[in-house]
Structures are given as C-alpha cells and as structure tokens.
Amino acid sequence: MAEPLVSIRNLTVSLPQGADRPLAVEDVGLDVGRNEIVCIVGESGSGKSVTAHAIMGLLPRGVTATGGQILFGGVDLLREAPEALRKRRGRDIAMIFQDPMAALNPVVAIGRQVTEQIRAHRPVSEHQALNQAGALLSQMGLKDVASLLKAYPHQLSGGQRQRVMIAMALSLSPQLLIADEPTTALDVTTQAQILKLIKRIQAEREMSVLLITHDFGVVADMADQVAVMRHGRVLESGAARSVLGNPSHSYTRALIAAVPHGESQLPPPPDARPLMQVTGLTKRFRRGGLFSRASITTAVDDVSLTLSKGETLGIVGESGSGKSTLARCVIRLLDPDAGEVLLDGADIAHMKAGRLRPLRRRIQMVFQDPYSSLNPRQTVGDIITAGPRAYGEELKQARARAADILQLVGLNPQVMDRLPHEFSGGQRQRIGLARALMLRPDVLIADEPVSALDVTVQAQVLKLLDDVRKQMNLAMLFITHDMRVAAQVCHRVMVMRHGRIVECGPTRSLFAAPSNDYTKALLAAIPGRQSI
Amino acid sequence: MNFARRFFSRPAAMFGFAVFVAIVMIALAAPLVFARGPFNIVGMPLLPPGAPGLLAGSDILGRDMAVGLAYGARVSLLVGVTSTLCAVGIGILLGATAGYYGGLVDDLLMRFTEFFQIIPSFVLLMVLVAFMQPSLASTVIGIALISWPQVARVVRGEFLSLRSREFVEAARVLGMRDARIIFTQILPNALPPIVAVSSMMVGSAILTESALAFLGLGDPNLLSWGSMIGGARSAMWVAWWTPVLPGLSIMVTVLALNFIGDGLNDALNPRRRH
Numbered sequence: 001m002a003e004p005l006v007s008i009r010n011l012t013v014s015l016p017q018g019a020d021r022p023l024a025v026e027d028v029g030l031d032v033g034r035n036e037i038v039c040i041v042g043e044s045g046s047g048k049s050v051t052a053h054a055i056m057g058l059l060p061r062g063v064t065a066t067g068g069q070i071l072f073g074g075v076d077l078l079r080e081a082p083e084a085l086r087k088r089r090g091r092d093i094a095m096i097f098q099d100p101m102a103a104l105n106p107v108v109a110i111g112r113q114v115t116e117q118i119r120a121h122r123p124v125s126e127h128q129a130l131n132q133a134g135a136l137l138s139q140m141g142l143k144d145v146a147s148l149l150k151a152y153p154h155q156l157s158g159g160q161r162q163r164v165m166i167a168m169a170l171s172l173s174p175q176l177l178i179a180d181e182p183t184t185a186l187d188v189t190t191q192a193q194i195l196k197l198i199k200r201i202q203a204e205r206e207m208s209v210l211l212i213t214h215d216f217g218v219v220a221d222m223a224d225q226v227a228v229m230r231h232g233r234v235l236e237s238g239a240a241r242s243v244l245g246n247p248s249h250s251y252t253r254a255l256i257a258a259v260p261h262g263e264s265q266l267p268p269p270p271d272a273r274p275l276m277q278v279t280g281l282t283k284r285f286r287r288g289g290l291f292s293r294a295s296i297t298t299a300v301d302d303v304s305l306t307l308s309k310g311e312t313l314g315i316v317g318e319s320g321s322g323k324s325t326l327a328r329c330v331i332r333l334l335d336p337d338a339g340e341v342l343l344d345g346a347d348i349a350h351m352k353a354g355r356l357r358p359l360r361r362r363i364q365m366v367f368q369d370p371y372s373s374l375n376p377r378q379t380v381g382d383i384i385t386a387g388p389r390a391y392g393e394e395l396k397q398a399r400a401r402a403a404d405i406l407q408l409v410g411l412n413p414q415v416m417d418r419l420p421h422e423f424s425g426g427q428r429q430r431i432g433l434a435r436a437l438m439l440r441p442d443v444l445i446a447d448e449p450v451s452a453l454d455v456t457v458q459a460q461v462l463k464l465l466d467d468v469r470k471q472m473n474l475a476m477l478f479i480t481h482d483m484r485v486a487a488q489v490c491h492r493v494m495v496m497r498h499g500r501i502v503e504c505g506p507t508r509s510l511f512a513a514p515s516n517d518y519t520k521a522l523l524a525a526i527p528g529r530q531s532i
Numbered sequence: 533m534n535f536a537r538r539f540f541s542r543p544a545a546m547f548g549f550a551v552f553v554a555i556v557m558i559a560l561a562a563p564l565v566f567a568r569g570p571f572n573i574v575g576m577p578l579l580p581p582g583a584p585g586l587l588a589g590s591d592i593l594g595r596d597m598a599v600g601l602a603y604g605a606r607v608s609l610l611v612g613v614t615s616t617l618c619a620v621g622i623g624i625l626l627g628a629t630a631g632y633y634g635g636l637v638d639d640l641l642m643r644f645t646e647f648f649q650i651i652p653s654f655v656l657l658m659v660l661v662a663f664m665q666p667s668l669a670s671t672v673i674g675i676a677l678i679s680w681p682q683v684a685r686v687v688r689g690e691f692l693s694l695r696s697r698e699f700v701e702a703a704r705v706l707g708m709r710d711a712r713i714i715f716t717q718i719l720p721n722a723l724p725p726i727v728a729v730s731s732m733m734v735g736s737a738i739l740t741e742s743a744l745a746f747l748g749l750g751d752p753n754l755l756s757w758g759s760m761i762g763g764a765r766s767a768m769w770v771a772w773w774t775p776v777l778p779g780l781s782i783m784v785t786v787l788a789l790n791f792i793g794d795g796l797n798d799a800l801n802p803r804r805r806h
Binding site for chain 2: 328331333357358360361363364365367368369372373374375376377378383386387390391432435436439
C-alpha cells in the first residue's frame with residue numbers, strides 16, 4: 001500500500017485549565033491516503049474539529065498539541081516552523097468551514113477575495129488572477145461568473161457562498177482539502193449539491209479530502225474511509241463500507257441506529273374531528289418605509305390545515321419556506337394578515353389580546369434553540385412554574401405538579417433549583433417541554449425541537465415527544481427541515497415552499513409515492529438514503 | 533449570598549465598596565461630629581493642612597476644610613444617587629417601552645429621546661437650574677433630565693435584542709401579560725449594562741453637580757465639593773489644598789463607584805456562577 005498523504009500518530013491535544021476535561025484529543029491515530037475521502041464522524045465535543053484544526057496548525061489559543069505527530073508527506077507539521085506552516089496553508093492544505101458567511105469578508109467583493117488568496121502565494125497579475133478566479137468559480141458550477149465576481153457575500157445564497165469557499169480553497173490546487181461540517185448550515189437540497197460537488201472535484205483532481213461530519217448519512221454517501229470519534233478518542237476506523245455495514249463498537253452501532261432512517265413507522269392518522277382548523281392563513285412582512293422603498297414579502301401564502309387530537313402533523317420545508325412563520329401565526333406570536341385559526345370553533349387569529357389570554361394555555365410551544373429558549377436568570381423551577389403562576393395557580397401546588405412533569409420528561413425533580421446553563425442541550429429541551437406541558441395544553445407546536453441536538457440525543461427527544469403526545473393525547477404540529485425526522489414522528493406531512501403548501505398527505509404514502517417534483521427533490525437529497 | 537461572594541472576590545470591587553462605605557459614613561456622621569456646620573469660621577484663612585486643629589487646613593475665609601469636605605460628601609452623594617435613581621427610572625420606563633413594543637411607539641419615544649440628546653446637555657442643565665432657582669431639588673431634577681436618555685438608549689438596545697429571544701416568546705405563549713414579561717423576564721437579563729451605566733452615572737452626576745456649584749448654580753445654602761473648588765479659584769496658586777482636596781474627594785468617589793459598577797457587572801453575570 002502506498003504511503004498515506006497525512007498520517008496522524010498518537011496525537012494528543014490539551015485543553016486549557018478549567019475546561020470540562022483535560023484533553024480535547026487523546027492518542028488519536030488516523031491516515032488520509034492519496035486520492036480518497038476520509039470522514040471523521042462524531043457528536044459535539046468528540047474532538048473531530050480539533051483534530052482537523054490541528055492539521056492546519058489552527059488550534060484556538062490555550063489549546064495545544066502536546067504529543068504525537070502529524071506527518072504530511074513525511075514532514076511533521078507539529079514541529080514545522082510557523083512561517084513554513086503558513087506557506088503550506090492554502091498551497092498544500094486548504095480548509096472550508098461550516099458557516100461560509102462567517103468565513104467570507106462581508107465588505108470585500110467575491111472577486112477580490114478569491115484573487116487575494118491566489119496572489120498571496122503566486123506572482124501573477126491582478127488580471128491573470130481574476131481570470132483564474134472566474135475559471136475556478138465556473139468549475140464550481142456557478143453561473144454568471146462575471147457579475148458574481150463583483151458581488152458581495154450577502155448577495156449570495158448559502159450554497160453559492162460555500163461554492164465560493166470551495167473555489168478559494170482549491171485555487172492553489174492543494175493536495176488535501178479539509179472540510180469541517182461544510183453542509184451543516186445548508187438546506188438539504190443544497191447540501192446534496194455541495195456534497196456532489198466535493199466528490200466530483202475530488203475525483204477530477206485526485207486529491208484527498210478529510211470531511212468532518214456528525215451525519216452518518218453524509219458518511220454513507222461520501223466516505224472511502226471513516227473514523228468514529230467520541231470524547232477525544234477514535235473508537236473505530238476502517239473502510240466506510242465495513243464500518244457502516246458491520247460496526248464493531250457499540251457506540252458506532254448506537255450512532256447508526258440513531259440516524260433517522262426516513263422510513264415512516266406511524267400508521268395513517270386517526271380519523272377524528274379536527275381540534276384545530278386553519279384556513280387561508282396569510283402573513284406578509286413589510287420592510288423599509290419612510291426613507292427607503294418599502295418591499296413586501298409574503299411569508300405564508302393562503303395555507304390551510306387541520307389538526308386532530310392525538311395526531312402529529314409535520315410541516316417540512318427548507319429555510320425561508322415560511323414554516324416557522326406559519327407556526328408563529330398559529331400560536332399568535334405573529335398576527336396573520338388574513339385567514340382564520342379555529343381552535344374548537346373559536347377564531348384565535350384575530351382575537352383581541354385580552355380575550356386570547358385565557359385560550360393561550362391550550363396551545364403551547366417547544367422552541368428550537370435550547371440555549372435561548374430558557375431565561376438564563378431564572379431557576380428551572382421558576383421557569384416551568386411561570387405559566388401556571390400567570391394563571392393564578394398557587395406556587396406550592398405548581399411546584400408539586402412541576403416535580404411530576406419533570407419526571408415525565410425524564411429529569412430529576414431536584415433540578416428545580418438549578419439554572420439553565422448547568423444543563424446540556426438535550427436536557428434543556430426537556431425543560432422547555434416541561435414548561436409547555438405544565439399548562440396541560442391541547443395543541444403542542446414543536447418548532448425544530450431537535451435540530452440543534454446531537455443525533456443520539458435527537459433520537460431520545462423525538463421518542464419523548466412521541467410518548468408525551470400519546471400519553472396526553474396531544475395534537476402536535478411538528479416543524480422541521482429534516483424529512484428523516486418528520487418520517488419518524490409524524491402521521492401526516494405537509495411540504496412547504498415559498499410560503500405555500502406543495503404537497504400534503506399521510507407520511508407513508510407521501511414518502512413512498514411523492515407526487516410533487518419538489519417533494520421528490522427533497523426526498524432524493526436525504527443523505528445516505530440508499531446506503532443506510 | 534453567592535452574589536456577595538462573587539462581588540467581593542474582585543479586589544477592585546472590594547476596594548471601591550470599602551471606599552464608598554467610608555464616604556457614606558463620613559457624610560452621615562458629619563452633622564454629629566461637626567455640629568456647627570461647614571460655614572463656621574474657625575481661624576485664620578489659608579492655613580495649610582496639619583495646622584493645629586485643622587486636619588485639612590482652612591479655606592479662603594478661614595473655614596475648616598475637613599468640615600467642608602465632610603458636608604460636601606453629603607451633597608455630592610445625595611445629588612449623585614437621587615438624580616441617578618430618577619434618570620434610571622425614566623430611562624428604564626421609556627427604553628423598555630420603546631424596545632419591547634418597537635414600531636411606531638419606538639419611533640416616537642426615540643425621537644423624543646433624541647430631542648434631549650441633540651441639545652448640549654450642560655447648557656440645557658444650566659438653563660433648567662437657573663429657571664427653577666438654584667436649589668438641591670432643582671439640581672437633582674436637572675441632572676436627572678439630562679442623563680436619562682443615556683439609560684433609555686441602553687435599555688432599548690437590550691430590549692430590542694432580548695424581546696426576540698425564544699424565552700420571551702415562550703413567556704408570551706404562556707399567556708403572561710406584557711408588564712410581567714418586561715419586568716420579570718427581560719429586565720433581569722438587561723440589568724448588567726444598566727447597573728454598569730448607573731454606577732458610572734452616579735459618578736458623572738457628582739461631577740456635573742460640582743461643575744454647577746463651581747459656576748455658582750448650586751444650592752447657595754449648602755457647601756458642596758464643587759462649590760469648594762469654585763470658591764478656591766482665587767487662592768489656587770497660594771494654597772494648593774483648597775482646590776486639590778475637594779477635587780481628590782470627587783476623584784476618589786467617582787473611581788470607587790466605577791469599581792463598584794464593574795464588580796456588579798461581573799457578579800450579575802450568571803455565566804460566572806459556579
């Protein structure tokens with residue numbers, strides 16, 4: 001076997017004092033061969049990003065490689081002089097990041113950012129560099145390159161930005177491309193395109209790619225070799241096919257099992273009288289005014305739906321599809337411009353605040369961001385009793401019920417005196433759910449409740465939501481961008497695009513035989529659909 | 533309990549607090565110890581500090597500087613604290629309303645705030661105080677009126693960013709009333725910058741009062757540090773202590789307040805709780 005391009009041996013990276021553990025990465029060994037894609041897969045805190053950044057010599061302050069070697073073509077990068085390492089970056093090893101908006105300079109035109117990179121390493125004229133940049137961008141599948149070169153990052157879509165990042169990374173024909181979660185911030189259809197692009201470029205240029213991801217679906221689509229990391233150690237590594245098909249470590253098996261597989265298990269919806277009926281809901285946003293031209297966007301356009309007790313209706317769409325706006329109109333965090341929302345026959349869409357207040361407790365919500373959805377200055381007990389207290393329940397009684405609800409969501413009632421920052425993301429989502437359940441709602445709206453969570457935690461929270469729905473006979477509106485997640489918990493699925501519903505139906509039949517082209521594209525874009 | 537420990541774990545905060553407490557004690561004790569008041573003439577004018585019976589020397593009229601400094605602390609602290617409390621009250625009320633409701637309410641309130649901000653504030657203050665007749669009350673009201681926009685701006689900014697947080701949305705979904713959301717959910721999270729700004733404002737209010745008193749627009753019946761400096765103008769070159777000692781008092785007090793502000797800011801930050 002040929003000598004690998006990168007060979008990481010016994011790499012140990014220490015964290016600064018006061019961190020939650022002394023070592024970010026411990027005794028990690030990993031080879032990246034020539035002309036192959038290697039995936040490092042793991043959950044947050046597994047050390048996968050630190051490993052990648054160590055190769056680039058880009059560890060954050062206070063985080064230092066204390067042992068081992070990173071051999072790149074036989075040279076140990078950890079012992080190379082800083083200046084030599086700087087020259088190597090971009091030329092031999094390039095990197096792309098999760099958030100292309102943060103990685104691009106917002107006030108410099110795309111063309112200059114790409115040529116700057118080229119001219120920093122090569123003695124070419126501005127004109128030559130610009131030509132090279134244009135050629136690179138069109139290789140990345142970007143259209144209308146001439147105007148793109150003059151554009152600024154905010155004028156591009158997320159997918160375009162990531163393509164520009166890849167073009168910049170490839171501008172000096174590096175031997176190794178490190179991609180740190182390159183598609184995590186992107187929509188699923190865009191993700192599929194970017195992954196395809198990386199794969200095509202890799203094959204064309206016969207380069208090596210080190211891809212960091214948390215998603216086994218991505219691994220299945222991309223990887224030749226895979227390494228599974230957890231708590232800073234490599235648990236298992238080998239050819240992707242054998243690791244995926246025959247995982248030897250129990251954690252790998254758990255990770256693969258936790259990947260939502262996109263196969264619906266739930267039966268068709270129970271045929272019941274609808275509890276909530278939404279008809280013709282429309283929400284427009286106005287921007288500008290007085291000194292600028294006003295523009296109007298229709299975020300939700302004539303949407304109708306029904307929701308019955310005990311049923312979960314999934315609303316699936318990519319970013320900007322209007323799914324969150326729809327949820328916020330239904331729960332009256334936003335005032336809809338037209339249409340009605342009937343809850344047991346009462347229209348809450350246009351109800352005055354005073355009359356609405358007593359009805360509010362019947363519709364509750366679980367939010368997306370486990371970090372901003374809990375007041376950081378209140379204890380868990382205060383947070384989850386605030387709802388009942390607002391309706392005049394005695395503190396003592398509310399706290400007694402809170403203890404029960406906390407147990408229901410799988411938390412120890414003793415956590416009531418603690419503050420939110422002491423909990424993990426999954427635990428915070430449980431607290432958020434407990435807060436909603438304290439009001440004994442009829443309808444629960446879950447807005448991307450698991451999208452910020454690691455895949456194993458995601459599976460637990462999804463199961464909890466489904467259990468709670470059954471136990472309390474809740475009607476649940478489940479907003480998500482992830483078809484695989486929707487398939488797991490929803491009886492029916494609605495697909496949204498540009499504020500409209502493009503398709504709606506029972507989960508099983510919609511997944512088995514989608515009728516709309518966009519739905520088909522969404523389903524086809526699910527990573528790892530063929531292999532897992 | 534824990535809060536106090538976090539606050540006092542910072543040497544600067546501890547120092548600031550100790551100094552501030554000492555000044556407050558001096559201010560409180562002044563009428564008990566120096567019952568005859570600061571305007572009482574005790575000896576020859578312009579005696580240097582350390583002259584028999586005169587710890588801080590005497591001023592241009594032969595009054596005991598130490599007594600003046602102690603009585604001046606009363607005026608400075610009273611003006612600094614009360615005017616800041618008024619300004620913070622107005623600022624929180626208007627800033628919170630503007631930031632929480634946004635839209636037209638925000639536009640109107642902010643234009644109103646800007647009206648106060650575009651006028652040179654010290655000139656406005658002099659006009660206000662002169663118009664109301666110089667007195668302790670007019671000084672306090674005047675300073676509060678020129679300093680609330682700063683608080684309102686900070687509070688509005690915090691509210692604008694906090695009101696779209698999911699925990700605030702959650703509170704609305706739970707059916708809480710707006711006032712309750714503003715005061716129990718958002719305000720506690722907006723406190724650190726407000727506390728920091730206020731403690732600095734006490735300092736700047738003391739400075740402003742001194743400037744007013746220096747110009748003779750202070751309460752004529754009260755001796756303040758500012759009026760002591762004002763009165764010492766002509767003796768500055770022959771008796772350095774007459775302007776320097778009240779000046780030092782102002783500096784030390786303002787410094788102590790800034791240290792307290794920094795300490796409070798850190799101690800109120802829940803991320804530091806362990």
